Amino acid sequence: MTRILDAERRWSCPNCTATAVTRGPGDRFHACTGLAGLLTPMVLDGVRCEVRAVLREDYVGGxxxxxxxxxxxxxxxxxxxxxxxxxxxxxxxxxxxRS
Known part of the structure; x- marks a missing residue:
């Protein structure tokens, strides 16, 4: 008998060549080389999607x-x-x- 929580999940990134395999629930993140090293989510294999960075458009200041x-x-x-x-x-x- 196979427990559902141990199901294998295959992950990939549409912006780089990163792949991963996990067991059980949860998400997978990686430092994406296609998005200049940002920590981004991976998606389940076979899911059509676009992963893109949203640049900050306001003043950063300090x-x-x-x-x-x-x-x-x-x-x-x-x-x-x-x-x-x-x-x-x-x-x-x-x-x-602190003053």
Missing amino acids: EDVRHDGDGRPVMAVTVTRDDGQDRVVYAPTAHVR
Whole structure:
């Protein structure tokens, strides 16, 4: 008898050559060479989708924001499939000064 939680899942990335195999529930992320090193989600094999970086268009100032390998500030990565969208958001980090 095979337990459902041990089912093999095959993952790939439409922007680079990364692949992975996992068992059980969960998602898979990787540093994508096709998106300048951003931590992006992989998709299940056979799922037609587009994975793209969303550049930050507002003023960065002194915030700690995520940059891709080319130095551009990125605010999110969007996965668009035929049946919907998912988004990974890179929220800026706040600083506190002690006086």
